[in-house]
Amino acid sequence: MTPAATAKLKPPVGANDHVQGPADTPVTLVEYGDYECPYCGEAYPVVKALQERLGDQLRFAFRNFPLSQMHPHAEHAAEAAEAAGAQGKFWQMHDILYENQDALDAEDLVRYAHALRLDVPRFVKEMAAHLYAERVRDDFGSGVRSGVNGTPTFFINGVRHDGPFDLGSLLAAIEAAV
Amino acid sequence: MAENTNKILAPGTAAPDFALHSTPDQLVSLSDFRGAPLILAFYPADWSPVCGDQMALYNEVLPEFHKFKAAIVGISVDGAWCHSAFSRDRKLHFPLLADFEPKGAVARLYGAYRDRDGVSERALFVIDPKGTISWSYLSPVGVNPGADAILTALEELAPKK
Numbered sequence: 313m314t315p316a317a318t319a320k321l322k323p324p325v326g327a328n329d330h331v332q333g334p335a336d337t338p339v340t341l342v343e344y345g346d347y348e349c350p351y352c353g354e355a356y357p358v359v360k361a362l363q364e365r366l367g368d369q370l371r372f373a374f375r376n377f378p379l380s381q382m383h384p385h386a387e388h389a390a391e392a393a394e395a396a397g398a399q400g401k402f403w404q405m406h407d408i409l410y411e412n413q414d415a416l417d418a419e420d421l422v423r424y425a426h427a428l429r430l431d432v433p434r435f436v437k438e439m440a441a442h443l444y445a446e447r448v449r450d451d452f453g454s455g456v457r458s459g460v461n462g463t464p465t466f467f468i469n470g471v472r473h474d475g476p477f478d479l480g481s482l483l484a485a486i487e488a489a490v
Numbered sequence: 491m492a493e494n495t496n497k498i499l500a501p502g503t504a505a506p507d508f509a510l511h512s513t514p515d516q517l518v519s520l521s522d523f524r525g526a527p528l529i530l531a532f533y534p535a536d537w538s539p540v541c542g543d544q545m546a547l548y549n550e551v552l553p554e555f556h557k558f559k560a561a562i563v564g565i566s567v568d569g570a571w572c573h574s575a576f577s578r579d580r581k582l583h584f585p586l587l588a589d590f591e592p593k594g595a596v597a598r599l600y601g602a603y604r605d606r607d608g609v610s611e612r613a614l615f616v617i618d619p620k621g622t623i624s625w626s627y628l629s630p631v632g633v634n635p636g637a638d639a640i641l642t643a644l645e646e647l648a649p650k651k
Contacts, residue, residue: 319636381549381581456551461636462543474633 319459319472325373330402332363333371338490340371341482342467344455347390347409348383348416349463356410358479365483374406376451377463385416387448392421392435394444399430498601498613498628505530505617506599510587511570518563518585520621527560527624527647528617529640532602534609534631536568536576536586544612544634549582551637558644560616565589565596567609604631616643 325331325340343359345352363370376393378386389409396405408424409416418439425435438444455465459472466473466482468489475481499505509519520528533544545564548555555562564586568576573586589596594610597603602613612629625643629635 319638379546379550381583382546452550453554456554456637456641459636459638461547461634 319474321458321467321470321472322454324470325371329373329375330397330406331371331373332403334368335371337369337371339366339369339486340373340469341486342373342375342470344375344377344451344458344460344463344465344467346376346378346383346386346463347393348386348413349379350413351462352464353410353413355464355466355477358477358482361479362482362486365479366486370486375455376448377455377460377465378448378452379463387445388418388421388439389416390448390451391439391442391444392424394447395435395438396425396428396430398438398444399434401428401430404428498611498626499615499623501623501625503623505615505621505623506596508587508596508599510565510589510596512563512585512587513574514570518587520617523561523617524621525619527558527619527644529555529560529562529644530600530615530617531562531564532597532600532610532613532615533564533566534604534607534612535566536572545576545582545586546580547634547637548584549580551641552583554637554641555644558641558648560644563587565610567594567597602628607631614640616640616647618647 321342325342359372363372376390378390380387393402393405393409396402405424405428422432422436425432464477466477468485473485475485505520507520509517512518531548548562562584567589569590570588573588577586589610594603597610600613600615602611604611612631612635614627614635615623616625618624624647627635627639
């Protein structure tokens with residue numbers, strides 16, 4: 313038994329996940345990411361381009377893997393995305409965070425909550441209470457047990473993608489998987 | 491680079507003792523960790539240029555290791571001053587040991603030295619509370635092995651309820 317052989321997504325994408333795309337696609341791409349990680353920032357437009365290219369063929373899920381010792385804003389940003397998610401705007405916040413990776417202070421997060429017309433008092437209260445810390449921790453734990461070894465880590469149909477994550481490489485890996 | 495040419499120490503082997511510097515004035519010995527599981531993580535070098543490199547990942551997973559009362563040390567041939575700077579930069583909360591003089595001596599004891607490259611392998615060992623290797627794994631040197639298999643090894647070591 314080798315770690316490489318066991319690098320399979322646990323648990324599979326389910327009802328708790330933040331998902332874009334239909335449920336019955338031939339390809340499910342999962343990213344474990346950190347909002348402050350520059351490599352995840354590089355992967356962000358790549359995922360958008362994949363979604364554009366593959367359309368209804370692709371389902372994309374994002375799970376939190378904040379490297380909070382290295383990135384002091386990562387945990388808070390992940391909780392902010394979850395707090396927005398609780399108000400139905402996970403992906404909108406996700407995009408704003410990746411498009412503003414150098415502005416992830418607490419007041420920035422509140423500014424984004426305003427911009428998304430969230431219930432801001434609720435957002436602020438839930439952030440202060442770290443209401444979504446456990447959810448973020450659960451994502452992190454599932455990542456560790458799935459063999460996530462850095463950020464970003466992608467899984468294509470449940471199998472860890474070990475190669476580069478530029479558009480061409482991910483497209484080729486997806487084509488090989490289906 | 492040739493991969494996996496070494497034969498690392500197998501489970502069941504008594505873990506060879508060592509005493510290495512964790513800082514310029516601090517020595518760490520295998521026997522310091524008797525009574526609890528220890529993870530030995532040999533790795534090629536400090537300062538690998540990626541986010542979430544192997545040591546940074548273990549730093550984030552430390553709470554999971556601590557659930558098993560396990561300690562972890564990283565070992566490379568880098569000197570203690572280099573380790574100090576790297577550790578401070580990455581805010582690591584576990585010791586990095588300098589297998590520096592004679593170079594790679596401890597890595598050799600564990601079968602985890604790459605003669606051709608002059609660095610240690612990416613090799614993992616879980617040592618049980620009595621000092622016996624309970625699990626070992628040699629990773630391709632370019633692949634960060636992650637933490638999943640370590641946690642599985644610690645689970646197997648944990649007292650059954």
